[in-house]
Amino acid sequence: MKIIVTGGAGFLGSRLIAALLDGDRGVERIVSLDRIACPVEDPRVESRIGSIDDPGCVAGALDGDVGIVYHLAAVLSGQSEAEFDTGLHINVDATRLLLEACRKLPRPPRFVFTSSLAVFGGEMPDVVPETLAPMPQSSYGVGKAIGELLVCEYSRKRFVDGIVCRLPTIAVRPGRPNSAASSFVSGIIREPLNGEPSEMPVPPDTRMWISSPETVIANLVLAGGIDGAALGLNRVLDLPGITVTPAGMLDSLSRLAGQAARDLVTLTSDPKIIDIVCSWPGAFDVARPLGLGFTADSDFDAILRQYMASLA
Numbered sequence: 001m002k003i004i005v006t007g008g009a010g011f012l013g014s015r016l017i018a019a020l021l022d023g024d025r026g027v028e029r030i031v032s033l034d035r036i037a038c039p040v041e042d043p044r045v046e047s048r049i050g051s052i053d054d055p056g057c058v059a060g061a062l063d064g065d066v067g068i069v070y071h072l073a074a075v076l077s078g079q080s081e082a083e084f085d086t087g088l089h090i091n092v093d094a095t096r097l098l099l100e101a102c103r104k105l106p107r108p109p110r111f112v113f114t115s116s117l118a119v120f121g122g123e124m125p126d127v128v129p130e131t132l133a134p135m136p137q138s139s140y141g142v143g144k145a146i147g148e149l150l151v152c153e154y155s156r157k158r159f160v161d162g163i164v165c166r167l168p169t170i171a172v173r174p175g176r177p178n179s180a181a182s183s184f185v186s187g188i189i190r191e192p193l194n195g196e197p198s199e200m201p202v203p204p205d206t207r208m209w210i211s212s213p214e215t216v217i218a219n220l221v222l223a224g225g226i227d228g229a230a231l232g233l234n235r236v237l238d239l240p241g242i243t244v245t246p247a248g249m250l251d252s253l254s255r256l257a258g259q260a261a262r263d264l265v266t267l268t269s270d271p272k273i274i275d276i277v278c279s280w281p282g283a284f285d286v287a288r289p290l291g292l293g294f295t296a297d298s299d300f301d302a303i304l305r306q307y308m309a310s311l312a
């Protein structure tokens with residue numbers, strides 16, 4: 001079976017490709033479609049460099065025997081807010097282009113779309129139920145909400161067999177800060193562990209819904225293979241996460257890495273980040289995804305231990 005991963009060179013895309021190749025899943029070929037080269041070295045991986053808004057590039061990647069398309073390539077929240085047209089063009093227009101290419105395939109592929117809790121905003125209950133209507137308060141959230149509707153409609157028409165996975169914020173992300181408004185969620189842990197200072201731009205008691213990279217990748221692998229009939233009419237899943245606050249995360253950091261690491265983080269309020277991140281929900285009712293086999297991390301200490309072990 002051939003699998004396409006857009007954004008296959010990215011943080012989650014490259015980890016997803018590695019996970020799909022691991023074990024005996026019968027994966028014959030994975031095509032990474034990204035503007036940069038996929039770092040996974042394996043003879044089964046073909047790294048196609050190009051943009052998902054280029055019809056020739058998309059058509060070239062999506063030929064006959066495609067079983068699953070994981071659509072991860074996106075303009076992230078900070079950049080989408082700063083560059084309105086770029087965000088909507090890649091997150092909406094290019095998603096439609098990709099769905100159209102899938103529609104031309106001989107059989108509808110499983111189409112896994114990585115959406116985000118950023119589709120929610122405004123007045124919300126403490127725990128968001130599956131039935132809450134999206135009301136995004138950012139250009140990124142709007143682009144993802146439109147993408148979700150497109151995937152659902154192309155699924156209803158049986159052009160694809162789609163699943164929308166609304167991802168929690170993923171932490172701890174290695175490397176450097178990125179263009180996501182939530183970049184600090186990883187930064188307040190990663191930078192102090194590197195002995196570097198870091199700024200926390202939101203109030204310490206801000207509730208955030210997060211998942212570790214390992215858990216979200218296991219959930220995306222599951223989404224690729226799950227029986228579509230089990231989802232019924234509702235193709236949209238709020239992926240499981242845990243509720244944390246920056247204060248709670250820093251308590252974990254102090255406990256597991258020492259007070260000196262904790263002291264490298266300073267509170268520096270940033271209204272632009274607050275407007276976006278504080279509009280997001282902090283908890284979800286995830287009974288249905290848990291019943292389908294999706295999983296959550298146990299607590300933030302476990303996530304932090306996992307990340308610290310990866311540095312060793």
Ligand SMILES: NC(=O)c1ccc[n+]([C@@H]2O[C@H](COP(=O)([O-])OP(=O)(O)OC[C@H]3O[C@@H](n4cnc5c(N)ncnc54)[C@H](O)[C@@H]3O)[C@@H](O)[C@H]2O)c1
Pocket residue numbers: 006007008009010011012013033034035036050051052053071072073074075076090114115116117167168169170171178
């Ligand atoms: N990481 C998170 O916390 C998080 C949370 C919620 C949702 N998501 C979603 O998960 C997906 C993956 O996120 P990530 O954290 O791995 O991001 P990332 O930025 O690390 O990876 C995205 C990849 O997409 C590629 N890309 C961007 N525009 C492209 C284009 N026009 N054509 C081809 N490739 C393009 C980038 O080069 C990059 O490699 C995204 O859809 C994101 O919106 C991520």
